[in-house]
Structures are given as structure tokens and as C-alpha cells.
Amino acid sequence: MDFFTGFRPLLFSYVLINGILITLQTKEEVLLDMKATGGELGWLTWPLEQGDKPGWEVTQRTLNGSQFYTYSVCNVGEREQDNWLRTTFIQRHQSASRVFVELQFIVRDCNSFGGSSLTCKETFNLFTSESDADVGTTFRKGQFKKVATIAPDEITGKNELRINTETRVVENLSRKGFYLAFQDIGACVALLSTRVYYKTCPATVKSLVLFPETVAGGENQGLREVSGACVDNAVSEESPRIYCTVDGDWAVMVGQCQCKPGYEEVKEACQECRPGFFKAAASGDKCEPCPANSEQLDSGALVCPCTDGFYRAPTDPPTGPCSGLPSAPRDLVATTVQLSTGKLLLSWSPPEDTAGRTDVTYSVECQRCEDSVCQLCGEKIRFEPAGTGLTDTKVSVSSLDAHLNYTFTVKAHSGVSMFEAEPRSSRPPSSISLTVSLRYTDPPRITTLRMVERTSASLSLSWDVFPRPRSQSQPIQYKLTYRKKDDNLVATTIIVRILEKNFVHVVDLTPCTAYMCKVQPSAAMAAPEAPKGLSLMSVFLPIPGPLTQNNTAVIFAAAIGGAAMLFIVILVLFLRRRSVKAPLLLSTSLRPVNQSSFTEQLKPLKTYVDPHTYEDPNVAVLKFATEIHPSHITKQKVIGAGEFGEVYRGNLKMPGRKEVAVAIKTLKPGYTEKQRQDFLSEASIMGQFSHQNIIRLEGVVTKFKHAMIVTEYMENGALDRYLKDHDGEFPSFQLVGMMYGIAAGMKYLSDMSYVHRDLAARNILVNNNLECKVSDFGLSRVLEDDPEGTYTTSGGKIPIRWTAPEAIAYRKFTSASDVWSFGIVMWEVMAFGERPYWDMSNHEVMKAINEAFRLPAPMDCPSAVYQLMLQCWLQDRSKRPRFGDIVNLLDKLLRSPDSLKTIADFDPRVSIRLPSTSGSDGSPFRSVSEWLESIKMSQYSENFTCAGVVTMDHVLQMKNEDIKNIGVRLPGHLKRIAYSILGLKDQTSTLSVFAV
Structure with a gap:
């Protein structure tokens, strides 16, 4: 039968369009292309001769002058068809262990043949066989391994041509080459194109x-x-x-x-810096033009040296300009501040030319000249605040002597002053000098009068004078005046003595008497034109008389009595204070406590703070996360790759703490500041949480080159993968316990006014104790103060299969949308990590949800658990339970295990999604291995074969005990196979009860 009768125009049109599509493929290395060959393919058909029942036939066709070949078979009226088509030997690339097989084909609708096609099929099979050499025309079916059953998405009817494209993966190839084979079991199929390729990451x-x-x-x-x-x-x-x-x-x-230095990046290559440009270090920066006052060299310059007379300071970057020496300060002025202490104030103006530098400082040098002999002032002269390194344009100079000439030199310095050599005629001076003559006209003054010693009838005094006499030939005379301290000045005797030394010992004083003393230079030393009081200094010193023995006893007795009275007063005050305070303490300790109010005080009122609200994100990191020194972290091995870098397993050993295993997220080198802030924002979020069902943040590394986030290590990894690896191994009670932990963590987040937005089993981590902890806060955002507040996103990806319909439609997220996601997580847990909505596209998922479709109950799911799922998936978000309600309900189920024994209704045709095609015996599968592969139980193929169960008729006759006897022991696997057989019996209208 000619498959293409009546369809040639449509076929030619398709081939032309598809030829354009092929040119758009990228990152693929083609090993076989049926269309591109353009000549005889030389494929092998088997059986070689079939009499009146032809197998696969090759047909040559011409399009736009080019020839192409197709293979077709259409023996729908014959029984027991087993037709094989094998490709030529396909050489494998040494590293390509995984290849893709893209098929373009047409399948005729069995109904289009009328009643003569009772044995018609609508599928065919793809096989592969590896070999180290081309075996020629030798063909053995037993050497081929089945890859997949190929079923069309669209079937061609009587008046239209529907072309299907399917791609299958062939894994674990290890030999030099392989063959592909196509098995026809009674379908009407045309193979238009076969393309074999492997994927590469391009250079x-x-x-x-x-x-x-x-x-x-x-x-x-x-x-x-x-x-x-x-x-x-x-x-x-x-x-x-x-x-x-x-x-x-x-x-x-x-x-x-x-x-490298001297090179810059230009279109993913490094080119030399252009003449007049330079780059000093290896970096991602561009070459920069030579700065001011520097020489412009040829291409590839590392630095631009300074021109003659210009310099760079050691602290200047090589990219900075060169500068010259500053000119001298200006307008140096000396102002007398306090002549009595020989103190001056020097002030000046900044240099007219600072050579473009901002690090100008000043130093002051002092020379004293006496009798035409000049020398450095030495350490005696004091400068305030200092004599060097001055940034201000003034300095105070003190401890200067009178009648001397002082020369002060103020010099300007900068960072390049170290390069200053001998003065040149073209260089302006960098210092300015000023000579000051200290010629005091004021008389000497008494600056300090002190009591040296006293007895009952004598007194010794000394004093200081300023300015001091320059030589012994010019002594100063002092006038000492003293008298008894008495209010009746008329009757008081005043005694005056003239002295030539600044020391006096006065005798013959009256015991127990106070004296007033005054010392001043004599009138002969004072200048008559001096202002009154300027040259005189009066000091009045009370001089108590010596104490007698009787007076001492009286004073000693009075002191003892006063101390005793003070002790009594302190003791009385102390006792009174205790008598008042004791009843207060007693009444406080016996006060009854309101238990409910006490509990409310202990309840944490902490609310989540969005780190994105901080103007400086680094402040948020330091506020909510602990800084860890990198020396406390040991990386062991890479366990994954995240968005920002690699994830390691390692150890954390903090001082005074036990070493613990941790997961270490790293930030890849070359990051931007925004990437660093986005990377650390998750730590700012995690650091605010403290709950046993929330992943714990150990700390961060931010103050070193390589930023890191350190969290506790969860040995069993993501929940979805862990459940897939342990399919059927956990009872419902343990699965509900996992859900309880997740719900408790989400209640904690909800109580903090926080929404997760990406709650899924892949974002739940499991440790060795099977504790489940919520993680991955990359999509999380804070809620508003209003409990019903929402967060509106500005775009980005949404995990459709886990997201509530209102969040998909309006991009508004609440705790109620997290509840919807939690319902999906419950389904994932009970289905042992199966993908929600199976292989439906995102568009199909959204359409089904809007049409009120909900995921069916997984196998062996307790009815109470499935009812909670349905409550989480209510269309009206206000009617969904809150996480507090969910935690309470799961807690009741765990406290009453009998409540988990009632199993929800299960429809294997929906949950397992069996194929809709039907064989001659009414079974949807041609072989037992094909059936087991469809329900992901292909590991038991050998068990069925050894037990003699080799046809689907044998499968339909099996009981629960038969499944156990062939070696299926895991409860989940046993139930999956049993439910599948129940579904097969239902499809074949066999009204039998299969007890599980």
C-alpha cells in the first residue's frame, strides 16, 4: 500500500519549510542526517524477503532538482507484523556518550482503513545496538536494546497530512559506534527524516x-x-x-x-596601549592617557615618567599627575602674645603656587643671635602645636629670652619635597624668614611666690621673676612688705625690707598669728612710663601660727567626736532604708503571676525587616549576619553550582565551639558590586530567622576578597530528590511528619509577616534525622503591615506548577499563596517526588487550574491529607487555611495514627497517565518491558522474565501475592505495579476486584 497517495503536495511543502528550520540548530554536532545525505542511504531492511507482505520500503522523491529518500511501511491488514529498518554504522565521537535522535514521521489513522485494519497499530519502536566495527549486513534482533516506543502527537486522517517530530535520548554510549533500528509492529508509518546529533558547548x-x-x-x-x-x-x-x-x-x-600591564581589553583580546597612553598593572581597566607633566612614550607603556623638574610622591599612584615643588609661604608676621613668658605668635599665608598638590605642610626653624653670634635655638624653645608637619598657617613660640634677636624661617613642604636638590635659578625659593628682636621695656615682674618652710616663729619665702637678669652686673632689687592680718589697719605695723635675691627668711614672728606678705621689684627697677599694675605682682599669704600641745589635744578630741557622730548617722540611715525596702521586696515576691500575660510576654514580637530597604546593603548584612574569618572555614568538595558560584561541603571551627559540617556558597571572582549585594541579600534574610525548620545561617565572609555564605549542612539534600531515591520506603505516618515540619517553618515565617514565593520540595532540605527545613529565599519578599498585604513583582519568572492562580494572574503574593504552594508540596511528598502535573506544559497547567482541575490523590494517600490539599487549593484565597490551622491539623493526625488509615480514592489512569493507544488484545502495551518502563519500574523487567511473565495477558492475570513472589518487596513499588494492573483491567473492561 502506498502511504503517500494523495499527500505529495503537502509533503513537498513541509520538507521545504523544515529545511529552513534545520539551519537554525546550534551547538549540535550531527552524526547522521537522512535528508542531508541526498543519495541512496543503504539502510538494511529485515526480513530480507517477505513475499506478498513487503516491509519497510524506500521511496525516492525530487524537490527543486534535489533528491531525498523516505522509508515507509503500511501492512495494516496483516497480522503479526515484525518489520525492521536498520541504519548504516554511525561513528561516535570519543567524548559523546549521550546522543539525540530526532525523528520526523507520519502515522496514518487506523480508523481511516475501515474494517480491514483490525490489527492496525499507531506506534513503532526505536532500538539501538553498539559495536566497535561495522558488521555489514549481519542482523540479529537480540543485539538491539529498546530506546523508546514512538507514538505520534497527531495522526494523519483521510484528507490531511500531519507530520510529527519526536526527539529521544540514547545514553551511556561507550563503543566506537552504533546502529539505530526501527521496528514496525503493524502500523502505517512514513519515516521522513532521521537526524542523530550530540550537543556541545561551543568554543x-x-x-x-x-x-x-x-x-x-x-x-x-x-x-x-x-x-x-x-x-x-x-x-x-x-x-x-x-x-x-x-x-x-x-x-x-x-x-x-x-x-597584562601595558595592554587593554579590546573585543575579547588584549592590545597594546596606544602611544601617549599607559596601564601600570594587570587589571580589567582601560589604558589611560599620560597625566600632566609626564612624558608620552610609545605603545605598550607601563608608566609615564615625569618630565624634568616634576615628581611623584611615593604614595602617589602611577596614574596620578607629576607635580613640582611648592613656592615659599608669604606674609610671615610675628605678633607678641605674652611678653612676660617670652611668647610670640607666627602667622603666614599659603604659597602662591602649591604645584597642584593638596598635601602641603610647613616647618619652622629658629635661630638666636647674641653679640653677632647666631646658633640654633635648641630644645629650650617650644612650638605649639609643633615645629614640623604643620597644616595650619600659624604657630605659637614660647620660652624666648629678652634682649635677644631671633630669626624664624618657615618652609613649605609637599609629598615631593624629598626630591629637592640644590636650588636652581629657575626654581622659586620654598621658605621665608623673619628676624624678631625681643627688647622688653616693662620692668621685671614677680610671677610666682611660694612658701618654702615655716616654724612657730619664722617663715621662708621664694619667688620667680620675668624677665630674668642677663648678667650679675644687673641685679634686681625686691621690696618685701609684711604685716599681721588684722581688720584694724590703722593699728597694724607694716614692715618693709629691700632684698637683692629672690629668697628671704623672716624671723621673730608671733606664734598663732596670720601674716600678709607682698613681694615686688623695688621702685628703682620700674619704668616710670609703665602702666600702673603692669610691673607689680602682689601675693597675700595667710601665715597661721604654730599649734600648742593643748590646742592639738582639743582638735584631736573634736575630730574623734565628729567621726563617731558621722558613723551613727550612717548606721541609722542604713537601718531605716532596709526597714522600708523589706516589705516592698516581700510583697513583690508573693505577688500572683497571670500565666496568660506571662506567656504573651515570652511570645516573640519580631517582625521581618526587608534588607532591600537599607540604603547601604552592607549595613543590613552586618546587622543580621555574623562575620566569620576565612581561616575558620575548610572547604572539602564541590556539591553543586549556584547562580553566583560554586557550593562546597566543608567544616566550620569557631574558637570555643565544636567543629560542625557546613554548606559554603561562594561568589565567583570578577563579580560586580550589584552581584555581591544580591548574593549577600539572602544572608541578610536568613540571618533574621531562628527556627528548627528554617535553614540556619552560620555566618558570612564579607571583609575579604572572596565573599561566602555559610549555612548548616543538610546531609540528605533536596526533599524531591531524596523522596525519588527512596520511593515507597516511608509509611504515611512518617511522610505526614515531614509535612508537619515544613508547615511549622512556614508558620514561623508567616508570623513574621514574611512570604516565601518559591515553596517547593526542591527548596526543602533534609538532614540525617529526616528533619525538613525551608531554604532558598531568593524569591522571597516581605509583606506589608496589613496581614492581607501583598507584594507585587515587577517581572521575572514564576514557578507556575507551585504558584496560586491569583499570583500568576496579578503577580501578587500573600501567605495564602504560600498555602497553595504548600498543598503542592504535600502532593510531592505523598507522590515521592513525582513532578506535579506530570508532563503537562505550563500553559496546560494554567488552563486546567482555571477550569477547576486539581491534582488527584497520589497512591496510598490518606483521605484526611488529600482533603487538606484540596483546602489549600481553593480558588478563593480567603477561604484557604492559615499555616497555624495546618500545623494544628497535622499535629492531630500524628497524635491519632488511625486517622491515616482511610485512603483517598485513586485513579491510576489519571495519576500514572497511561498511553491511549490500544493493541490487538486490548492492552495498551505490546510488551511487559514497555509497560514497566511507562510506570518507571523497569528495574523489575528481569524479575518478570525469570518468573515467566512475558506477555501482557500474563500480567493481567497476576495477583498481589504473585507480585510479591517475583521479588517486589518495597510497599510503594508493590502498590504502583498493583494499581497499574488495576488500571489495565479497567481499560480492558475486566470486572474483577484486585485486592491490595
Whole structure:
């Protein structure tokens, strides 16, 4: 039967369009292309001769002058069809262990053949066989391994042509080449195109690192690490590397290269700096023009040296301009502040020319000249605040002597003053000098009068004078006046003595008497024109008389009596205070406590603070997270790759604490400041939480080059993967316990006015004790003060399968939308990590939800648990339970295990999603292995074969005991197989009860 009768125009049109589509493929290395061959393919058909029942037939067709070939088979009226079509030997690339097979084909509708097609099928099978050499025309079916059953999405009817495209993956290839084979079991099929290819990450240059073309890894390898090399004239501190994904995409680059000194980056290459430009260090910066007062060299300059007479300070960057020496300060002035202490104030104006520098300082040098002999002032002269390193344009000078000439020199300095050589005629001076003559006209003054010694009838005094006499030939005479201290000045005797030394011993004084003393230079030393009081200094000193023995006894007795009275007063005050305070303490201790109010006081009132509201995100990190020194962290091995860098397993050993295992998220080198802030924002969020079901933040590393986030290590990883690896191993009671932990963590977040937005089993981590903890706060945001407040996103991806319909439609998130997501997580837990909504597209999921479709109960799901799921998926968000209600309900279920024994209704046709095609015996599958593969139980294929269960008729006759006897022991696997058989019986209208 000719498959293409009546369809040729449509076929030609499709081939032309599809030829354009093929040219758009990228990152693929083609091993076989049926269309591109353009000649006889030489594929092998088996059986070689079938008499009147032809198998696969090759048909040559011409389009626009080019020939192409198709293979078709259409023996729908014959029984027991087993037709094989094998490709030529396909050479495998040495590193390509995973290839893709893209098929374009047409399948005729069995109903279009009328009643003569009772044995018609609408599927065919794809097989593969590995070999180290081409076996020619030798063909053995037993050497081929089944890859997949190929079923069309669209079936061709009588008057239209519907072309299907399917892609299947062939894994774990290890030999030099392989064959593909197509098995027809009674369908009407036309194979239009077969294309075999593997994916590669193309050779590329990123951040000046050249990465070679790399074959994408297989499913088991996941990410393939590839080392790169710097382009010419570029260097790197560490070996750059990148990861090649299974889809042929480069991801998570670690390390980067930078152009050497004298080179800059231009279109992923390093080129020499142009003449007049330079670059001093290896970096990602561009070459800069030579700064002012520097020489412009040829291309590739590392630095631009200063021109003659200009310099750079040691602290100046090589990119800075060169500068000259500052000129001298101006307008130096000396002002007398206090002649009595020989104190002056020097002030000046800044230099007229600072040579463009802002680090100008000043130093002051002093010389004293006496009898035409000049010398440095020495340490006797004091400068305030200092004599060097002055930034202000004034200085105070003290301890100067009278009748001397002083020369002060003020010099300007800058960072380049160290390069100053001998003065040149063209260079302006950098200092200014001023000579000051200290010629005092004021008479000497008494500055200090002190009592040296006293007895009952004598007194010794000494004093200081300023200015001091320059020589012994000019002594100063002093006038001492003293008298008894008496209010009756008329009857008081005043005694005056003239002295030539600044010391006196007065005798013959009256015991127990106070005296008033005054010392001043004699009138002969005072200048008559001096202002009154300016040259005189009066000191009045009371002189008590000596104490007698009787007076001493009286005073001693009075002192003892006063001390005793003071002690009595203090004791009385202390006793009174205790008598007043004791009843108060007693009444406080016996006061009854209101238990409810006490509980409310203990209840934390902490509210989540959005770190994005901080003007400086670094402040938020330091506020909510603990800084860890990198020396306390030990990395062990890479366990994953995140958005910002690699994730390590390691250890944390803090001083005074036990060493603990941790997960370490790193920030890849070459990050921008925004990437660093986004990376650390998750730590600012996590650091605010403290709950046993929320992932714990140990701390961050922010003050060093490589930023890190350190969290507790969860040994069993993500919940969805863990459940898949332990499918059927946990009873419902334990699964509900996991849900309780997740709900408790979400209640804590909700109580803090916080919404997660990305709650899914993949974001729940599990430790060795099977405790579940909420993690991954990348999509999280804070709620408003209003409990019903929302956060409106400005775009971005939304996890459709886990997100509430109102959040999808309006991008508004609340705790109620988190409750919807929690219902999906419950379904994932009970289904042991199965993908929600299976292989439905996101568009199909949204459409189904809006049409009131909800996920069916997983196998063996307690009815009470499934009813809680349905409550979480109510369309009206105000009617959904709150997390507090969910925690209480799950707690009641765990306290009453019998409540979990009632199982929700289960429909295997919906949950397992069996194919809709039907064989001649009414069974949806041609073989037992095909059936087991569809329900993800292919690991038991050998068990069924050894037990003699080799046809679907045998499967339909099996009981629960038969399944156990062939070696299926895990409860979850036992129930999956049993429910599938129940679904098969229901499809074949066999009214039998299958007890589980």
C-alpha cells in the first residue's frame, strides 16, 4: 500500500519549510542526517524477503532538482507484523556518550482503513545496538536494546497530512559506534527524516579566557568542568574554569583573566596601549592617557615618567599627575602674645603656587643671635602645636629670652619635597624668614611666690621673676612688705625690707598669728612710663601660727567626736532604708503571676525587616549576619553550582565551639558590586530567622576578597530528590511528619509577616534525622503591615506548577499563596517526588487550574491529607487555611495514627497517565518491558522474565501475592505495579476486584 497517495503536495511543502528550520540548530554536532545525505542511504531492511507482505520500503522523491529518500511501511491488514529498518554504522565521537535522535514521521489513522485494519497499530519502536566495527549486513534482533516506543502527537486522517517530530535520548554510549533500528509492529508509518546529533558547548572566549569546544556530559555527569586558558597577553591569579551543562550551555564561570600591564581589553583580546597612553598593572581597566607633566612614550607603556623638574610622591599612584615643588609661604608676621613668658605668635599665608598638590605642610626653624653670634635655638624653645608637619598657617613660640634677636624661617613642604636638590635659578625659593628682636621695656615682674618652710616663729619665702637678669652686673632689687592680718589697719605695723635675691627668711614672728606678705621689684627697677599694675605682682599669704600641745589635744578630741557622730548617722540611715525596702521586696515576691500575660510576654514580637530597604546593603548584612574569618572555614568538595558560584561541603571551627559540617556558597571572582549585594541579600534574610525548620545561617565572609555564605549542612539534600531515591520506603505516618515540619517553618515565617514565593520540595532540605527545613529565599519578599498585604513583582519568572492562580494572574503574593504552594508540596511528598502535573506544559497547567482541575490523590494517600490539599487549593484565597490551622491539623493526625488509615480514592489512569493507544488484545502495551518502563519500574523487567511473565495477558492475570513472589518487596513499588494492573483491567473492561 502506498502511504503517500494523495499527500505529495503537502509533503513537498513541509520538507521545504523544515529545511529552513534545520539551519537554525546550534551547538549540535550531527552524526547522521537522512535528508542531508541526498543519495541512496543503504539502510538494511529485515526480513530480507517477505513475499506478498513487503516491509519497510524506500521511496525516492525530487524537490527543486534535489533528491531525498523516505522509508515507509503500511501492512495494516496483516497480522503479526515484525518489520525492521536498520541504519548504516554511525561513528561516535570519543567524548559523546549521550546522543539525540530526532525523528520526523507520519502515522496514518487506523480508523481511516475501515474494517480491514483490525490489527492496525499507531506506534513503532526505536532500538539501538553498539559495536566497535561495522558488521555489514549481519542482523540479529537480540543485539538491539529498546530506546523508546514512538507514538505520534497527531495522526494523519483521510484528507490531511500531519507530520510529527519526536526527539529521544540514547545514553551511556561507550563503543566506537552504533546502529539505530526501527521496528514496525503493524502500523502505517512514513519515516521522513532521521537526524542523530550530540550537543556541545561551543568554543568561546569569556572574560579573556579561551574555553575549547566541549562535548556535553550525560545525565549521570550533569555538569562537566572545563579548564580555560588566558588569551595572549593576559594573566590570571587562578586557573579559570567553567561548567558545560547537558544542554550544551556554558554556566557558572569561576575565575577570569586580565590584560597584562601595558595592554587593554579590546573585543575579547588584549592590545597594546596606544602611544601617549599607559596601564601600570594587570587589571580589567582601560589604558589611560599620560597625566600632566609626564612624558608620552610609545605603545605598550607601563608608566609615564615625569618630565624634568616634576615628581611623584611615593604614595602617589602611577596614574596620578607629576607635580613640582611648592613656592615659599608669604606674609610671615610675628605678633607678641605674652611678653612676660617670652611668647610670640607666627602667622603666614599659603604659597602662591602649591604645584597642584593638596598635601602641603610647613616647618619652622629658629635661630638666636647674641653679640653677632647666631646658633640654633635648641630644645629650650617650644612650638605649639609643633615645629614640623604643620597644616595650619600659624604657630605659637614660647620660652624666648629678652634682649635677644631671633630669626624664624618657615618652609613649605609637599609629598615631593624629598626630591629637592640644590636650588636652581629657575626654581622659586620654598621658605621665608623673619628676624624678631625681643627688647622688653616693662620692668621685671614677680610671677610666682611660694612658701618654702615655716616654724612657730619664722617663715621662708621664694619667688620667680620675668624677665630674668642677663648678667650679675644687673641685679634686681625686691621690696618685701609684711604685716599681721588684722581688720584694724590703722593699728597694724607694716614692715618693709629691700632684698637683692629672690629668697628671704623672716624671723621673730608671733606664734598663732596670720601674716600678709607682698613681694615686688623695688621702685628703682620700674619704668616710670609703665602702666600702673603692669610691673607689680602682689601675693597675700595667710601665715597661721604654730599649734600648742593643748590646742592639738582639743582638735584631736573634736575630730574623734565628729567621726563617731558621722558613723551613727550612717548606721541609722542604713537601718531605716532596709526597714522600708523589706516589705516592698516581700510583697513583690508573693505577688500572683497571670500565666496568660506571662506567656504573651515570652511570645516573640519580631517582625521581618526587608534588607532591600537599607540604603547601604552592607549595613543590613552586618546587622543580621555574623562575620566569620576565612581561616575558620575548610572547604572539602564541590556539591553543586549556584547562580553566583560554586557550593562546597566543608567544616566550620569557631574558637570555643565544636567543629560542625557546613554548606559554603561562594561568589565567583570578577563579580560586580550589584552581584555581591544580591548574593549577600539572602544572608541578610536568613540571618533574621531562628527556627528548627528554617535553614540556619552560620555566618558570612564579607571583609575579604572572596565573599561566602555559610549555612548548616543538610546531609540528605533536596526533599524531591531524596523522596525519588527512596520511593515507597516511608509509611504515611512518617511522610505526614515531614509535612508537619515544613508547615511549622512556614508558620514561623508567616508570623513574621514574611512570604516565601518559591515553596517547593526542591527548596526543602533534609538532614540525617529526616528533619525538613525551608531554604532558598531568593524569591522571597516581605509583606506589608496589613496581614492581607501583598507584594507585587515587577517581572521575572514564576514557578507556575507551585504558584496560586491569583499570583500568576496579578503577580501578587500573600501567605495564602504560600498555602497553595504548600498543598503542592504535600502532593510531592505523598507522590515521592513525582513532578506535579506530570508532563503537562505550563500553559496546560494554567488552563486546567482555571477550569477547576486539581491534582488527584497520589497512591496510598490518606483521605484526611488529600482533603487538606484540596483546602489549600481553593480558588478563593480567603477561604484557604492559615499555616497555624495546618500545623494544628497535622499535629492531630500524628497524635491519632488511625486517622491515616482511610485512603483517598485513586485513579491510576489519571495519576500514572497511561498511553491511549490500544493493541490487538486490548492492552495498551505490546510488551511487559514497555509497560514497566511507562510506570518507571523497569528495574523489575528481569524479575518478570525469570518468573515467566512475558506477555501482557500474563500480567493481567497476576495477583498481589504473585507480585510479591517475583521479588517486589518495597510497599510503594508493590502498590504502583498493583494499581497499574488495576488500571489495565479497567481499560480492558475486566470486572474483577484486585485486592491490595
